[in-house]
Amino acid sequence: MKYLEAIRLALAELLADDQRVFIYGQDIAGPFGGAFKATKGLSERFPGRVLNSPISEDAMTGLAIGAAMDGMRPIVEYQFADFASVAFNQLVNHAGSIFYRTGRPCPIVARLPVGGTPGGGPFHCQMPETWLSNHPGLVVVAPATVADAYFMLKDAVACRDPVAFLEHKYLYYHLEAEFDPRVAEHPGLGRAVVRRQGDDLTIVAYSGMVHHATAAAAVLESDHNISAEVVDLRCVRPLDEETILASLARTGRIIIASEGFPFGGPTAEVAALVAEKGFAYLDAPPVRLAARDTPIPFHPELFAEHHPDDQAIVQAALELAKY
Amino acid sequence: MRVAIRMPQLGEAAAEATVVSWLVQPGQAVKAEQELVEVQTEKSLLTVAAPADGVLVEISAKPGDVLKVGEVLGHVGDPAAQAAPATPALANVHDVGAPPKPRAPRPNQLRPSGRSGDDGGRIAPPSLMAGSGERSFLSPRVRAKVAESGLKTSDLSFITGTGAGGRITAADIDRYLAHGEPMPPIRQAVAAAMTRSWTRPLATVATSVQVDSVLAHRRTVAGRPSLTVYALRALALGLKAGSPFAKRLYGNRMHTPGTIDLAVAVEVGDGVLTPVIRKVDELGLPELTTAVEDVIEKARAGKMADAGEAVASVSNYGVFGLTWATPIPLPGHSVILGLSAPQNQPEWNPATKTWDRVRRIELTLTFDHRIADGGDAARLINRIAEFISKPERL
Known part of the structure; x- marks a missing residue:
């Protein structure tokens, strides 16, 4: 099953199991089925519950918030996370603060x-977790596996807080795994998972970067005799501090990798956590790997240079290991 | 053609450096100026760059080897040249096919190991910057480990560091702790004090003195003072009479204490305690006898009567029957006076023209040569000997 198919399966089951669930977004109804076909076939199976919205992220988010406050479980699909910046006000000022202000939950799921x-350019490639996770009240998750895409989407809909659900576009069609929802493991929201065990250093990643991290760990092991542990955050906010610190306590060295921009964000947050609560575990300064501090280039070769990949993580790990 | 990779001139002072690790393996292609091998001088961790494009065909210096400036670390050359006979490591042989000429290292052949150039917006990994590979660097993890395991910073000098630049790692501490048990605290204290003291230039002068008069004199004094008491008193008066060894050294500063305070060595359990007796020059023999007995009793009971700063001490190694020894002055002390066991010796008596039996002891004076010289030590020990031979003056 592919990552996208796991999302579609979860959506179908959510619609089938819970009458409060509906999906709202631009061009998501049949026959188009959304920009990435996540909802393909769903409007036909669930008439009136997979609804096209006007081309206004602001409006569609506001409608979903109102519905959620009125007892529904709306799932909002944004064509690209970049466009959710138009709904920033709705997400952080409204969805994020409603429970605090009114005592009423606001269980929307924003699928981003x-x-x-390659070729996506500055408005179709961005990572929104840094600006979304800075605001209290939002849960921000970033599944990296087929199983997590399925289960975390279900957990997101079950969650009484608004959830930003970050789906990695590259993984949609490129990540495929044997997956049986009946037997797959299922850690809850807010838990990080050790994807690969190691002794010499820890690589913390989330979303698509987890796959670069595990590939780098394999190279480090086979070519350099360095045993790297990979921690998949899964959930950017809340952050699973315990799992990160436990891994660091074993290894003493940590790399935090993301394809987000370098200023602030989860990489900085984990580095701060490590400095504040894990100082006595450190054998070397924490290392942050992030995208370059420029808008994202169109040109595939420039794009390839813009964000960390397996090779960048291997290089950083070699430096770190000899510190 | 093979081009030798030579140890470049490493700053102004360093004449040699230790190979830390090779960054490139034999058989790998290298570019001129590419960093090839990390070397450690006393001051910093540096990298040596490739002298030419080619393939690293041979490594002749392995990690841990110490090479002088100009010696050969390895060779860069054609892959085909790999079959060429190996150049003996460290030998001063000329390169195959290359005319022998001294090579000045190119200015940029040596550069601090670590990050170079602009890295765009990417957050750079930490690098081993020049100088950061010192043994003395302890990571937060290692510091925590040291504290947790009850080690002292001074213990770290006994641990071999296997990390970058010889740094101590948490695993090195585990390996160290796996050996035996900690020294008892008193042994650790003695070891630390003796090591500290031993870092000074110490020298010993000696003379012998007859002690019949002392041994007779002590029967007339309340409390029957021991030889140690006489020696303490003689040392105090000798120091007071203008000896430069009455001074203490603090770094490069000389301090003259207002009083002559002396320490006595007391053997207890696993080690030696050195309680201090204040103003020895102002105490008569009976008072000094009481004071010495008092501090010995307290020390043996595990109580340090006074562990303050003294300027010198007395060690009566004669109680073990020894005829000669060179005890080490305590840290901060200028001298230590040693007493041997009394020996019966014949002495020619010109008045009676007979050989008489006399009892003599050897006096040894080990001194801190930074404070004063052999002549000063000789004058002090002679004065002490004179006091001991004429105990009525004490």
Whole structure:
């Protein structure tokens, strides 16, 4: 099953199991089925519950918030996470603060296709977790596996808080895994997972970067005799501090990798966590790997240079290991 | 053609450096100026760059080897030249096919190991910057480990660091802790004090003195003072009479204490305690006898009566029957006076023209040569000997 298919399966089951669930977004109804076909076939199976919205992220988010406050479980699909900046006010000022202000939950799920693809350019590749996770009240998740895409989407809909659900566009069709929802493991929202165990250093990543991290760990092991542990955050906010610190306590060295921009964000947050609460575990300064501090280039070769990949993580790990 | 990779001139002072690690393996292609091998001088961790494009065909210096400036670390050349006979490591042989000529290192052949150039917006990994590879660097993790395991910073000098630049790692500490048990605290204290003291230039002068008069004199004094008491008193008066060894050294500063305070060595359990007796020059023999007995009793009971700063001490190694020894002055002390066991010796008596039996002891005076010289030590020990031979003056 592909990552996108796991999302579609979860959506179908959510619609089938819970009458409060509906999906709202631009061009998501049949026959188009959304920009990435996540909802393909769903409007036909669930008439009136997979609804096209006007081309206004602001409006569609506001409608979903109202519905959620009135007892519904709306799932909002944004064509690209970049465009959710138009709904920033609705997400952080309204959805994020409603429970605090009124005592009424606001259980919306914002499905945000994130991450870079070659030729995507500055408005179709960005990572929104830094600006979304800075605001209290939002849960921000970034599944990296087929199983997580399925289960975390279900958990997101079950969650009484508004959830930003970051789906990596590259993984949609490129990540495929044997997956049986009946037997797959299912850690809850807010838990990080050790994807690969190691002794010499820890690589923390989330979303698509997890795959670069595990590929780098394999190279480090086979070519350099360095045993790297990979921690998949899964959930950017809340952050699973315990799992990160436990891994660092074993290894003493940490790399935090993301394809987001370098200023602030989860990489900085984990580095701060490590400095504040994990100082006595450190053998070397924490290393942050992030995208370059420029808008994302169109040209595939420039794009390839713009964000960290397996090779960048391997290089950083070699430096770190000898510190 | 093979081009030798030579140890470049490493700053102004360093004449040699230790190979830390090769960044490139034999058989790999290298570019001129590419960083090839990390070397450690006393001051910093540096990298040596490739002298030419080619393939690293041979490594002749392995990690841990110490090479002088100009010696050969390895060779860059054609892959075909790999079959060429190996150049003996460290030998002063000329390169195959290359005319022998001294090579000045190119200015940029040596550069601090680490990050170079603009890295765009990417957040750079930490690098081993020049100088950061010192043994003395302890990571937060290692510091925590040291504290947790009850080690002292001074213990770290006994641990071999296997990390970058010889740094101590948490695993090195585990390996160290796996050996035996900690020295008892008193042994650790003695070891630390003796090591500290031993870093000074110490020298010993000696003389012998007859002690019949002292041994007779002590029967007339309340409390029957021991030889140690006489020696303490003689040392105090000798120091007071203008000896430069009455001074203490603090770094490069000389301090003259207002009083002559002396320490006595007391053997207890696993080690030696050195309680201090204040103003020895102002105490008569009976008072000094009481004071010495008092501090010995307290020390043996595990109580340090006075662990303050003294300027010198007395060690009566004669109680072990020894005829000669060179005890080490305590840290901060200028001298230590040693007493041997009394020996029966014949002495020619010109008045009676007979050989008489006399009892003599050897006096040894080990001194801190930074404070004063052999002549000063000789004058001090002679004065002490004179006091001991004429105990009525004490």
